[in-house]
Amino acid sequence: MTTPIGKTPPSNDVGNPAPRSRGYFAEVWRQFRRRKLSLAALGFVLTLTAVALFSPAIVGTKPIVCKYQGRLYFPAMGYFYDKWENPVFMRDKFRRIYPKNLASKDPKSWAVWPLVYQDPYRRVRENEWEGRPANPSGDQGVPSQFNLFGTNQSGVDVFAQMVHGTRVALLVGVFSTGISALIGITIGSLAGYFRGWVDVVLSRLTEVVMSVPALVLILALISIFEKTSIWHVMAVLGATGWTGIARLTRGEFLRLREMEFVIGAQAMGAGWMRIIFSHVLPNALAPVLVPVSFGIASAILVESALSFLGFGSPPPNPSWGAVLNNGRSNLQMWWLVVFPGTAIFLTVLAYNLIGEGLQEATDPRLRNNEK
Amino acid sequence: MLNYLIRRVLIGSVTLLAITAIIYALIRQMPGSPITLQLSEADPSKSISEEDFQRMRAMYGLDKPVHIAYFDWLGSLLQGDLGRSISRKQPVTKLIGERLGPTLLLSVPSLLLTYLLAVPIGLFSVARSHRPEERCLSTLLYMLYSLPTYVAALLLLVLFAKKLQGTSFELPLFGMTGDEYANLTPWRKLLDIGQHMILPVTCYTYSALAFMARFIKSNMEEVIRQDYIRTARAKGVSNFGVIVVHAFRNTLIPFVTELGLTLPGLLSGSVILEQIFTWPGIGRLFFEAIGERDYPTIMGLTLMFSLMTLVFQLLADILYAFVDPRVTYH
Numbered sequence: 001m002t003t004p005i006g007k008t009p010p011s012n013d014v015g016n017p018a019p020r021s022r023g024y025f026a027e028v029w030r031q032f033r034r035r036k037l038s039l040a041a042l043g044f045v046l047t048l049t050a051v052a053l054f055s056p057a058i059v060g061t062k063p064i065v066c067k068y069q070g071r072l073y074f075p076a077m078g079y080f081y082d083k084w085e086n087p088v089f090m091r092d093k094f095r096r097i098y099p100k101n102l103a104s105k106d107p108k109s110w111a112v113w114p115l116v117y118q119d120p121y122r123r124v125r126e127n128e129w130e131g132r133p134a135n136p137s138g139d140q141g142v143p144s145q146f147n148l149f150g151t152n153q154s155g156v157d158v159f160a161q162m163v164h165g166t167r168v169a170l171l172v173g174v175f176s177t178g179i180s181a182l183i184g185i186t187i188g189s190l191a192g193y194f195r196g197w198v199d200v201v202l203s204r205l206t207e208v209v210m211s212v213p214a215l216v217l218i219l220a221l222i223s224i225f226e227k228t229s230i231w232h233v234m235a236v237l238g239a240t241g242w243t244g245i246a247r248l249t250r251g252e253f254l255r256l257r258e259m260e261f262v263i264g265a266q267a268m269g270a271g272w273m274r275i276i277f278s279h280v281l282p283n284a285l286a287p288v289l290v291p292v293s294f295g296i297a298s299a300i301l302v303e304s305a306l307s308f309l310g311f312g313s314p315p316p317n318p319s320w321g322a323v324l325n326n327g328r329s330n331l332q333m334w335w336l337v338v339f340p341g342t343a344i345f346l347t348v349l350a351y352n353l354i355g356e357g358l359q360e361a362t363d364p365r366l367r368n369n370e371k
Numbered sequence: 372m373l374n375y376l377i378r379r380v381l382i383g384s385v386t387l388l389a390i391t392a393i394i395y396a397l398i399r400q401m402p403g404s405p406i407t408l409q410l411s412e413a414d415p416s417k418s419i420s421e422e423d424f425q426r427m428r429a430m431y432g433l434d435k436p437v438h439i440a441y442f443d444w445l446g447s448l449l450q451g452d453l454g455r456s457i458s459r460k461q462p463v464t465k466l467i468g469e470r471l472g473p474t475l476l477l478s479v480p481s482l483l484l485t486y487l488l489a490v491p492i493g494l495f496s497v498a499r500s501h502r503p504e505e506r507c508l509s510t511l512l513y514m515l516y517s518l519p520t521y522v523a524a525l526l527l528l529v530l531f532a533k534k535l536q537g538t539s540f541e542l543p544l545f546g547m548t549g550d551e552y553a554n555l556t557p558w559r560k561l562l563d564i565g566q567h568m569i570l571p572v573t574c575y576t577y578s579a580l581a582f583m584a585r586f587i588k589s590n591m592e593e594v595i596r597q598d599y600i601r602t603a604r605a606k607g608v609s610n611f612g613v614i615v616v617h618a619f620r621n622t623l624i625p626f627v628t629e630l631g632l633t634l635p636g637l638l639s640g641s642v643i644l645e646q647i648f649t650w651p652g653i654g655r656l657f658f659e660a661i662g663e664r665d666y667p668t669i670m671g672l673t674l675m676f677s678l679m680t681l682v683f684q685l686l687a688d689i690l691y692a693f694v695d696p697r698v699t700y701h
Contacts, residue, residue: 204382208389211680213635215642216673219661220394223401301519305643308521309658327525328647331532331544338529341522349517 028286031361038357041350048347052166055079059116059160061124063098066111076114079164096122099129118147120164120318123155139333150335152326158335161318162343168319169347172234172303173296179238180299181292184245189276189284191246192253203250210243218302222311230319233312237299244291252284286362293355297348304344320344372692372699379688383681387674394673395441398666404433405457405664431457433666444670453674454667456660463671466656471638473547474645474652476568478637481575489580490619493587497595498614509588516581524574524647531570543567545649571648575641579633586629590622597621624695631687635679 022030032038056076057064062085064076075098078085094101099117102109117129126134132146134155141151141158149158191202209217221236222228256262257280265279306312307321308328320340327336406427428434432443447454453463492508499505531542543549549563594600595618603617642654649655653672660668692698 204386204389208386208393211386211677212390212394212673213639213676213680216394216657216676219642219658220397220401220669223661224397226402297517305519305521309643309646324522324525327529331529334529334533337522337525341526344522345518348519349514352513352517 024283024286028358028361032357035357035360038353041353041357044346044350045354048166048170048350051163052170055163055167057114059118059120059157059163060114061096061098061117061119061128063102063111063113066098066102066109068102068109069106079120080167097125097128116148116159118157118160120156120160123151124157139330141333141335143335149339150333152323152333152336153330158323158339161323162320162339164318165320165323165340165343168230168317169300169303169343172230172237173300173347173351176234176237176241176299176303177292177295179235180242180295181245181288183238184242184291185249185281185288187242188246188249188251189253189281192250193257193272193276193280195254199250202246206243206246209240214240214302215305218306219311222306228311230312230317233303233306237302241295241299245288245295248291249284249288252287253280256280256283286358290355290359290362293351293358297351297355300344300351301348304340376689379685383685386681387677390677391445391670391674392441395444395666395670396437398664398669399437399440401664403664404428405431405666406433444667448674453671456665456668458660458663458665459668463667466668467653467671467675470651470653470656473650474638474654476547476564477571477575477644477650477652480568481572481579482633482637484572484576485579485583488576489583489587492580492584493591494614494619496584496588497591497618498610500592509585512581512584515577516585518578520574520578520641521643521647523577524570524644527570527573528647542569544570547650571644571650574644583629587622587626590625591618594618594621624691627690627694628687631683631690634683635676638679639676 051058056062056079060076060079062075062078064074066073066075068088073086073088075085075089089098092101092105094105096119098111099113102111117132118124118135123135123137124132126132135141135147135151135157137151137155138153141147141155143150147157147159149162151157152161187202187206191199191206217240218236221239222233225232253276262275262279265275270279303312304319304321304324307319308325310325312319312321320343323336323340324344327333327340330336406424425434432440435443444454453467455462456466459466492512496505496508528544531544535541543563543566547564547567548560549567552560552563555563591614595614600613600617603613608617639653642658644650645652645654646658656668657672659665660672
């Protein structure tokens with residue numbers, strides 16, 4: 001076949017254009033997926049997240065859904081936030097005991113109950129639930145079929161506290177590290193991008209925060225609040241944990257700002273905000289995820305340590321560290337130490353493994369070492 | 372070199388000023404004052420007259436605004452005076468001196484143990500890289516690394532309180548000395564303290580050990596790929612010789628830096644571990660001082676912690692230049 005002069009030859013690869021090269025994050029994910037252990041750790045964290053999200057449906061004394069006087073209610077939502085439990089139950093004097101009251105106050109009512117009838121805040125009494133004995137108190141609460149992980153000195157079920165404590169643990173990990181990441185990335189990218197005196201000031205600030213032992217700073221900050229809530233703890237952990245992230249981000253920015261694409265963007269007249277956030281930051285983000293993952297592990301650790309020392313969120317709030325603290329005063333009750341201790345250990349281990357996997361996936365030097 | 376030193380010391384003092392100022396401002400913001408807390412502890416019903424309260428406030432300098440009080444503190448510090456503890460009626464330096472011994476009693480043996488064990492373990496896992504025994508060891512170390520010390524401490528306590536009490540493995544759980552301590556012979560006293568040290572030192576050591584062994588291994592893995600290692604192997608040096616003589620000596624540089632970062636911890640101890648084992652050390656003093664709002668003690672300890680961190684960082688950097696001839700400071 002000949003092609004007349006002046007016409008372009010028919011292209012024969014119309015149907016299959018060159019495969020699009022993988023994006024940076026897709027590549028990181030592909031590398032991450034290779035490490036089975038990190039993948040398993042990710043699975044564990046996702047499972048924990050599910051437990052946290054569905055905690056009122058797993059264990060609680062409030063029905064997930066119930067029909068009462070012709071209307072549908074979701075009292076279990078009260079475990080997330082007090083106000084989400086409909087005041088109608090307060091008005092009708094349920095006193096938080098649902099099973100008997102529902103049947104006696106409205107014979108036509110029905111309810112879907114959590115898998116396990118136990119409460120993280122109070123001791124379950126005798127026959128609240130047909131055939132269930134009262135929770136043992138004192139040091140009698142050995143794990144049994146009614147109290148899977150035993151009960152503490154005041155008779156509150158440990159399994160219920162642990163399932164509901166998952167919410168606190170994960171929330172603290174994610175939120176406080178989110179705050180750290182926000183502060184760290186902002187300070188690191190400004191210092192790395194502008195250099196000069198901005199860098200001097202910000203780096204010095206980072207050094208000041210780094211030179212105070214973490215627990216000293218945290219205890220000093222926490223003691224300021226008259227009444228500590230879990231949000232205070234998160235804010236304090238966030239405000240003290242950003243130094244590693246800031247240093248790493250600064251390093252990445254120092255390296256990246258010399259690249260051609262930054263000069264290109266500058267030549268096209270992009271402002272510094274735009275260059276930092278939409279050009280440089282996306283390229284620096286993956287390595288920064290590594291300290292973030294380790295940061296979540298350490299935030300969970302420090303939060304339990306604080307509850308353990310009695311500095312965390314106030315006692316009625318279920319938290320793994322608080323259960324551990326109960327165990328400290330009576331060492332014969334091994335279940336108060338073994339179960340929360342294992343939970344903290346596994347969660348920290350999982351986040352460390354994820355961090356490690358990310359490190360290997362984002363650092364080409366380590367990747368080549370695999371050979 | 373001298374220039375560099377002067378610059379570093381100047382920068383360090385500015386950092387120290389900033390730290391103490393921040394902490395001072397923070398602790399003065401805490402609700403409650405040392406005077407009111409002390410009184411309510413002694414007798415909740417007893418209330419102090421307004422006049423007495425003002426007099427005591429003036430005595431401890433609490434009536435002044437924060438920034439002036441801070442400069443007062445700084446002024447007496449420059450004269451070598453850390454002030455007197457409000458809740459314990461003793462000079463802060465004396466208090467710290469009393470608590471330093473017990474803390475060092477835990478941290479020094481644990482540091483020695485850590486290094487004594489970590490170096491062989493690290494070298495072993497490099498020599499046996501990717502073999503089953505190395506995999507087992509590394510996994511174990513990684514698990515230990517992720518095990519929080521307070522969880523480990525509590526698990527040990529439960530084990531010894533529940534299972535081993537009454538057997539020949541019985542160990543004292545809390546405190547530094549037994550009840551009979553005062554009546555013991557010097558040799559027995561030593562033994563008594565030694566027994567009390569076992570559990571806390573174990574907890575101090577295992578976490579540091581896991582970290583150090585991994586640190587040594589990862590440094591070694593980087594060095595072992597260098598050309599000079601291959602040359603040494605090609606010339607017929609034994610595996611042991613290559614790892615100990617050629618490779619390990621070249622990982623000493625990051626080792627030195629790491630040592631500089633660990634040493635401040637020798638003095639600061641661990642708040643949580645000392646609290647669990649009711650060990651009368653520095654960490655516990657800090658925890659108690661925060662609870663008592665004992666400003667002078669908190670400040671003295673903060674100053675000590677941060678000074679240690681900065682000094683050892685500087686020392687590590689200087690040592691760096693000695694270990695690595697490529698590094699010079701101007």
